[in-house]
Amino acid sequence: MFLTTLLDRHAILGNVSVNSKRQALQMVADVAARQLGLEAAEVHQALLEREKLGSTGVGMGVAVPHAALAGLDRMHGIFVRLDAPVDYDSIDDMPVDLIFALLAPENAGTEHLRALAKVSRLLRQKDLREQLRKMENPDAIYAILTDIADSNAA
Template sequence: MRISEFLSPPAIVSDLKARDKQEVLRELSAALARAHPTLKAERLVEVLREREKLGSTGIGEGVAIPHGKLPGLGQLVAAFGVSRQGVDFEAIDGKSTHLFFALVAPENSAGVHLKALARISRLFKNPRFRASILEASTVEAIHALIVQEDARP
């Protein structure tokens, strides 16, 4: 599974304006809805918020992977956002979060959903990669870095 299969440039926000967790979820949901016009941003926000109620998806090292499942969704979709100032996302390490990868999967897709989460988590464990994403200033540059890193064995 490659991230480029479910993340496209229109779903990337190179400079999130959000100042808190709820604003991040709204901004990422809006990006997903722009990239996938059949999806409604309000519904996506609800899905992501429901999962956050179970515990923060802030995995630490400045990364969060908010995710959820949406009934009726035909395929896995994702949005990615960079917060230059950082946001308190209640991450497990207590640090500010700068890189957000929102993932929404079809309701009955546990295998695909878990594979995608694992792939994203593994990619963003690399400190050099995280730094390069933070230095990139355009959607195109961010997308190219993700695709390049994802192509590594």
């Protein structure tokens, strides 16, 4: 799975200001509503429900929130870089400033798990995280994410 098929350059926000995990997830839901034609409230609720099962803060300032939603025909990614980290109940207790959300069709099954694994592996790369933290332009963020991810997949 290549990130170019998962992540649309219009589903990337850089330098976003929020005060909480809840607001960060609302930002993801707003992008999903705008880009995918979903109801923002439905997406937000699905992400919050998933967080009740355990935090999707995977450590090192990274979160990978995810949810399965009706109305999707394939996996979609949304990337948000916060201008200041927020408390996220991460496994390492570090606040989060890099969020890569995954939205899957209700019947995605193993495709959803493969996408989660790929994104998690990708964002474990320290150099990549440092580059992403310096970027504000969504096109630059897209280029870095897709170039690195797709070259690793080859």
